Amino acid sequence: MNQNPQRSTLVEVAHAAGTSKTSVSRFFGDERQRLSQELQERIAAAAKRLGYHPNQMARGLKGGRSRLIGMLVADIRNPYSVAVMHGIESVCQAHGYSLMVANTNNDPAQERRHLELLTAYRVEGLVVNAAGSPDRELAKLAEQGTPLVLVDRELGEVPADMVGLDDARAIDQALDHLQTAGYGELLYVSKPTSRVSSRRVRLERFQHGIAERGLVGEAHCLTLDADAAELDDAIGAFLVRPGTAPKALLCANGQVTLAVTRVLQQRNVTLGSVGLMGIDELEWCALVPPGITTLAQPTDAIGRAAVENLLQRLESSQRTSPPRRTHYQAQLIPRGSTRLPFHHDRSQESP
Amino acid sequence: MNQNPQRSTLVEVAHAAGTSKTSVSRFFGDERQRLSQELQERIAAAAKRLGYHPNQMARGLKGGRSRLIGMLVADIRNPYSVAVMHGIESVCQAHGYSLMVANTNNDPAQERRHLELLTAYRVEGLVVNAAGSPDRELAKLAEQGTPLVLVDRELGEVPADMVGLDDARAIDQALDHLQTAGYGELLYVSKPTSRVSSRRVRLERFQHGIAERGLVGEAHCLTLDADAAELDDAIGAFLVRPGTAPKALLCANGQVTLAVTRVLQQRNVTLGSVGLMGIDELEWCALVPPGITTLAQPTDAIGRAAVENLLQRLESSQRTSPPRRTHYQAQLIPRGSTRLPFHHDRSQESP
């Protein structure tokens, strides 16, 4: 009774059942129909007795079907990514796939390394939520026939499907809401747009949007990595600036909302009198008085759509059809942080 | 230029480099030293030209080394689990392992299914943060020689290593803090302990702890799944109960803290005048005025320790040594929610 009661193999089961590898293989593949009732029972019994489970490694080797979906995540601690991952996982499971997650910590080097690993395991499809620089590698992967889905952001030249938010529309929703609520002077805070397409779209739309609406506005792209000094300065300057219209801050995503809320709280700013609104709904947004207004992304749906996309390409062999983009609408969740203390609702004013 | 520029294989590289499989294998294994400089260059060139990457499936098949670590998570959306996962991931990566994550949604059936999958891919080690019921399966796995590490909770009969919080000590810290802060009547809220050892330990320690300290206290185990009615009732009753000492709530984990905070806010309770404290530090705890006091778990360290444990057993072949338990200390982060409005600090009182 030393150690390895060695995992049993196909041959052993075959032997124990007094039959051949082929039949056992058929039993565990999808061809039980072709086996006589009696043989099926003998195999089932033997397999159970030996505690046999097919070796996916071997399977993947022969058939080329690894039954693996890979996911490249820039930051596994980002609630958005996790929420999306949850959607992805459920669909994978429902279709008999397993998920292999690789977290890249926003580091291009790790991204490249992980991508290599994922392909080494012959993932059949890949979901990417990162923006390092392995464009070339990704493109090659796509060429080799591995379906690719980008989540939340496009990637330069990579010919892949994309699932994400309708960013432009979301910004419009935000601006409309803020304007209706009575805010006229806006500060938009984002992380550096760098290569993240969604950030770029949001930023540009903000610029256009305020112009169209005759709002006063200004946008800052900040790292937020180190201390919040930069952010504090920016916000301080914004608050101090002379102006007549009520002021509001718009946060480009959940991380920004968190950082901005911290700063505002330190500065003892009353939310509402200075407006605050963010893209991404977080579990605590309702808890910070008087509640932070957000635009919720349908993260679960986004994750599900991503994998469904993948599977479709995988199974229907429309592998070469042109890239498809799926954009979801954000849902406005209005809270106190965009309610002006003594605000006259303009729609109520007599003409 | 139709489709599959077929991934190239070892033999092809060998051929292109004018050498044998063996040498190429050595090149990509850890035996470059044994090859002449010139051969190395030829192989490198050929491999690069063909875009060759070793097939992990095939590798895993022969050597039995899948280079895969599996993780079974009960709830991938739980911030605690994600934080731990982050630690796990980094160590895996540092040692050339990949992580395969399986989310079980707290469903025993899925747990079993996923466990089977993970073993089908021949993960070399398994981290478990779930408490369904596949004790038997897990035990078998362990017997078969796959190292196992339990995170946060023990599992019945399974002979596995365990990494988690020093739960008893954490509760002591909490009680000490609350008592010192002047609270004398406590309500402990937890999810049902069911099979989760950490929950059980915390609950029991709470019961003992209040007795030892002469505090008045009461504990509730609630599902929190559906609406918060149950919780609201419990808290309502607690607040209304006649008593002289200041009251405080102690939350057994982050999920509970979230739910409790919601209820308190709905009831317009001023935090501090009613104390609030929770195990698990969450990013928003500082943001809900006047700040929620927490006991932070060193999640990253816990994750790292888990994998390091695994790798040790894997490499040092101390596979059979008795299970080891590693307990980390929680760190108290005092905030306004446990500061009584007109509190006399007892340590300052003259004797």
Add this chain to the structure above:
DNA sequence: TTGTAGGCGTTATCAA
């Protein structure tokens, strides 16, 4: 230093 031959556990192709 390099190469040959066999096998890992499975599926796929044929033949019986």
Add this chain to the structure above:
DNA sequence: TTGATAACGCCTACAA
């Protein structure tokens, strides 16, 4: 309905 037998891509004695 069954069963030999040859791959799959790689690793590992063993030999040269």
